Each structure stands twice: as C-alpha cells, then as structure tokens.
Amino acid sequence: xxxxxxxxxxxxxQGLLQKGMHxxxxxxxxxxxxxxxxxxxxxxxxxxxxxxVAHFDHGIRGAAAAEDASFVADFCRxxxxxxFLGRASVPEEAARRGQSLELAARGxxxxxxxxxxxxxxADVLATAHHADDQAETVFMRILRGTxxxxxxxxxxxxxxxxxxxLFAPRQRIEVYCQARGLQPxxxxxxxxxxxxxxxxxxxxxxxxxxxxxxxxxxxCQLAELARVDxxxxxxxxxALWPYMFAQQHGKxxxxxxxxxxxxxxxxxxxxxxxxRETAGSAHDLGFTHVEKLRLMAANGPQTGKSLKLPQGITxxxxxxxxxxxxxxxxxxxxxxxASREVKACIPGSTxxxxxxxxxxxxxxxxxxxKASEYYLDYDRFGNSLLYFRTRRAxxxxxxxAGHKKIKQIxxxxxxxxxxxxxxxxxxxxxxxxxxVGKRRSRRCPVTEDTKNIxxxxxxxxxxxx
Numbered sequence: 079x080x081x082x083x084x085x086x087x088x089x090x091x092q093g094l095l096q097k098g099m100h101x102x103x104x105x106x107x108x109x110x111x112x113x114x115x116x117x118x119x120x121x122x123x124x125x126x127x128x129x130x131v132a133h134f135d136h137g138i139r140g141a142a143a144a145e146d147a148s149f150v151a152d153f154c155r156x157x158x159x160x161x162f163l164g165r166a167s168v169p170e171e172a173a174r175r176g177q178s179l180e181l182a183a184r185g186x187x188x189x190x191x192x193x194x195x196x197x198x199x200a201d202v203l204a205t206a207h208h209a210d211d212q213a214e215t216v217f218m219r220i221l222r223g224t225x226x227x228x229x230x231x232x233x234x235x236x237x238x239x240x241x242x243x244l245f246a247p248r249q250r251i252e253v254y255c256q257a258r259g260l261q262p263x264x265x266x267x268x269x270x271x272x273x274x275x276x277x278x279x280x281x282x283x284x285x286x287x288x289x290x291x292x293x294x295x296x297x298c299q300l301a302e303l304a305r306v307d308x309x310x311x312x313x314x315x316x317a318l319w320p321y322m323f324a325q326q327h328g329k330x331x332x333x334x335x336x337x338x339x340x341x342x343x344x345x346x347x348x349x350x351x352x353x354r355e356t357a358g359s360a361h362d363l364g365f366t367h368v369e370k371l372r373l374m375a376a377n378g379p380q381t382g383k384s385l386k387l388p389q390g391i392t393x394x395x396x397x398x399x400x401x402x403x404x405x406x407x408x409x410x411x412x413x414x415x416a417s418r419e420v421k422a423c424i425p426g427s428t429x430x431x432x433x434x435x436x437x438x439x440x441x442x443x444x445x446x447x448k449a450s451e452y453y454l455d456y457d458r459f460g461n462s463l464l465y466f467r468t469r470r471a472x473x474x475x476x477x478x479a480g481h482k483k484i485k486q487i488x489x490x491x492x493x494x495x496x497x498x499x500x501x502x503x504x505x506x507x508x509x510x511x512x513x514v515g516k517r518r519s520r521r522c523p524v525t526e527d528t529k530n531i532x533x534x535x536x537x538x539x540x541x542x543x
Contacts, residue, residue, distance in 0.1 A: 081113075081246060081254045082120050088245050092234040094202075095121070095242070100128040102200035104191055107133070107146045107263035110206035112153070113251045114243055116258055118204065119157065130160045132194045134187045137167035138179070139267065146263045160198070164190035180273045195238070207232055207241045210248040213297035214278050221274075223365070225346070226311070229304035247294060315347050322348055324399065327497065330356045331401040334375055345372050353391060356402040362388035375400055382495050396494035419467040422504065424532065430466045433502060433536050440531040443524050452504065452512045454522040456532035462506050468499055475510045476521050484510055487517060504534065 089095040103118060105111040118129055133150040135143045147163050154161035172182035195203050215231040234244050243251065255262055271277040286293045322336045332352055337345060349368050354360040367387055374380050380395035387393055390405045420430045424437045439456060447453065473484035488498050493516070504512035511519040514536060524531055 082117050085117050085242050089242050094240040095125045097126045100200045102130050102195045102203050104205045105131050105150050107150045109252050109255050109262040112260050112262040113254050114206040130198050132162045132191055134190045135165040136183050149263055162194050202238045202240045204240050206243055208243045208246050209298050210294050213294035216297040216301050226304050226308050230308055231301045329401050329403045331399045334398050357389040357391050397492040419465045422464040436535045438533045440533050449515045450536045453531050453533040455524050455528045456530040458522045465505050472508045473510050476519050478520050
C-alpha cells in the first residue's frame with residue numbers, strides 16, 4: 079500500500095478523520111507538511127473534507143522565510159485552498175519571556191494556529207509530525223528524566239490536534255514527495271545542531287542508528303507501550319478517585335487513609351492529578367515534589383505541615399487530608415481586610431470582609447437556626463458592645479462543660495491551621511459568643527422569660543445582590 083492509503087487506514091483506526099470534517103493544516107512548506115497537505119487533498123473526496131492551510135513565519139530567517147510564505151500561499155492558491163499567513167519575531171519574544179528560541183517559537187506558532195482554527199471554524203488542527211519526530215521526542219524526554227506519561231510522547235490525537243503521519247518514517251515521506259513531484263522548501267536552521275532536537279536528529283540518532291538500524295522504530299514502540307500502560311493506570315485511578323478525592327471548604331484534597339493503601343505508581347499519579355485539578359495543568363510538578371509529598375503522607379500524621387509547589391500551589395496536611403490550594407494575593411488581601419475589628423450594628427447590617435451580618439431584635443424565638451444564624455437573650459446581655467473580628471491570643475468561650483480557650487476548641491474541632499486565623503467571630507472583649515458556623519457560647523441563652531431576642535444572620539456579599 080502507498081502512503082496515501084496507509085494514512086487513510088491510520089486515520090480510521092486512530093479516529094483522526096470523520097466525514098465532513100474541516101481540517102486546518104499547518105504547513106511550513108517543508109517536505110513533511112507539504113506531503114501531509116498533498117495526502118489530505120487526495121483524501122478530501124473519500125472523507126468529504128474541507129481544508130484550510132495556516133503558515134507561520136517565525137521572524138528568524140529574513141528573506142528566506144518570506145519566500146517560504148509566498149511558496150505556501152501560491153501552492154494553496156493554485157489548488158483553491160484558503161491559506162492564512164502569520165508572523166511574529168521569535169527572537170524578541172524569547173528575550174522578553176526569558177525563553178530559548180525553540181520554546182518561544184513553539185509557543186508563538188501554536189498561538190497563531192489555534193487562533194486561526196477558531197477564526198475559520200475548523201474542527202481539528204493537523205500537523206505533520208512523523209515517526210522520526212516521535213523517536214526524537216521520546217529520546218529527549220529520556221535524557222531529561224521522565225515518567226511513564228512522558229514516554230508516551232506525542233499522541234495520534236490530543237483533543238483537537240491530530241497527527242495523521244505519526245506512523246510514517248521521514249525517509250518514506252521524502253520518497254513520497256519525489257514520487258509526487260513536490261518541490262518542498264528547505265529550512266536551513268534545521269541543519270545546525272544548535273538546539274537539543276537538531277543535535278539529536280543530526281548527530282546522536284545517526285550514530286545510534288549505525289549500531290541499531292531500528293532505533294527509531296524501537297523508540298516509537300516504547301512510546302506505544304507506555305501509552306497503553308499509562309491508559310491502564312489512568313483507568314485504575316479513575317475507579318479509585320471517588321474514594322480518594324474530597325473537597326474541604328472548597329479546596330481539593332486526598333483522603334490519606336485511602337491514598338496510603340495504593341501502590342506507589344497510583345499514589346504518584348493521584349498527586350499529579352490533584353495538582354492538575356488545582357493548578358490547571360501538571361507542568362512544572364517534578365518527581366522531587368511528588369516524591370516528597372508521597373513520603374510525607376506515608377510517614378504517618380503530618381497535621382500542620384505544608385510544602386510549596388510550583389504554579390503558586392501549597393500542599394498542606396490537616397487531620398487525615400492532603401489539601402492543595404492556590405496562594406493567591408487576593409486571598410491574602412481578603413484575610414487582611416477581614417482581620418479588622420468591626421462594631422456590630424444592632425439592629426442593622428454590618429460589613430466584614432466578604433460578609434454582611436444582619437442583626438434584628440425579635441420577640442419570638444426562631445423555630446430553627448442554621449450554622450449561619452445565632453441568637454441570644456438581648457436584655458440579659460445588657461448594653462455591652464459586640465464586635466465581629468478574627469481570633470486573638472487569650473480568646474475564650476463559655477461552653478456547657480465550662481470555660482475553654484478558643485485555640486483548644488479549634489484543635490478539638492480539627493479546624494485546619496491555615497483557616498483558623500480567618501474565621502469570623504462575634505466577641506465581647508476576649509469572650510467569644512459565636513464562632514461563626516461552628517460553636518455558640520452558653521452565655522445569655524434564650525428562655526421562657528426572654529422578652530427581646532438578638533438575632534444574627536450572616537450572608538456572603540454576592541448572595542445579597
């Protein structure tokens with residue numbers, strides 16, 4: 079079978095192309111992308127495809143790059159295919175971001191491609207990554223130190239990104255271009271071993287290929303085996319996740335009892351998933367971070383201990399849970415604002431941080447109160463001033479069992495240490511009458527003799543609008 083037929087079969091088995099699909103084809107004008115565009119044109123009738131092309135100039139090669147853009151545009155114009163051109167200065171962006179040229183180029187290129195996909199309403203983005211690209215990627219990740227997921231390298235399909243030529247070696251693609259009479263452009267920057275990928279392509283892999291002619295196939299096979307094994311572990315984790323994952327006060331966490339029962343492979347995967355769900359991606363979370371957290375969890379109770387992670391995430395241990403949350407400046411600002419002491423307006427409404435507390439004088443006891451409500455005998459309390467604030471040293475509360483320090487109450491109630499300083503309290507001096515949402519003082523209870531009831535109801539500000 080020829081490359082066109084093999085690509086059609088690969089696209090079918092991997093679920094890459096569906097009938098009537100609009101495909102945005104990334105085309106640099108080089109052999110790989112030009113072959114991909116030509117093959118998709120041949121498959122256009124079979125799959126009833128709509129094709130659009132996107133070409134990006136990295137602003138590195140001057141006139142040569144401009145000629146590449148003209149070549150791609152002319153190639154598409156002669157074949158009646160819409161073509162969109164983009165350009166940016168990679169050197170300037172790399173300097174601004176403090177990145178390598180390779181990394182900055184990739185970021186700018188994909189920004190342009192995804193914007194174009196949205197602009198034209200395409201279903202998928204097709205790129206011309208092939209088997210030798212896959213082998214290089216696997217080798218690069220081995221050199222950098224990677225786990226099973228990293229070994230999977232590139233997938234035939236990642237969301238809306240498809241790679242229809244991932245099965246084909248570079249040599250077969252070059253033979254296809256010759257047989258079809260295609261005259262692709264040549265990018266001279268690929269001839270210099272000045273970046274890791276070029277060094278592998280030009281020097282390292284050719285050397286290894288002399289020792290093992292099947293090195294590229296072996297690396298691609300490794301990627302496929304890793305992908306299948308990774309999928310198997312993900313399925314196991316998905317089945318266990320409802321028993322491990324929990325949210326505590328809106329924060330993502332793992333139940334340590336369930337977590338510690340799992341195999342280390344699943345523990346590491348669970349930690350990465352928890353980080354990804356908290357941060358939005360698992361990038362920058364290295365093996366060292368994962369292993370430190372895993373060993374901390376395995377070494378018994380760690381309540382109060384925490385670890386700073388990349389992307390502004392903090393992991394903390396609290397009463398049988400491992401919690402991850404973002405260290406946001408707005409959270410700090412809110413706590414600082416909330417720490418102010420505010421006199422309770424009775425009757426009336428009092429604003430404190432993100433809350434509004436309403437106070438009323440009632441003559442009849444509420445039938446039932448929620449955690450956001452509190453009442454006491456107003457007449458027995460007298461004209462004492464009440465304040466809403468956070469905790470202070472020496473705070474105490476009168477409980478049915480007697481006088482008790484607020485610090486000890488919070489410990490007994492297993493309130494996470496990171497939340498204690500932001501808890502809202504109703505206080506008279508050092509005496510706390512209401513630890514909002516948690517405890518109520520036994521002082522000034524409402525009885526049959528009570529005539530006036532002081533009733534508080536707390537709401538978040540967004541609930542009042």
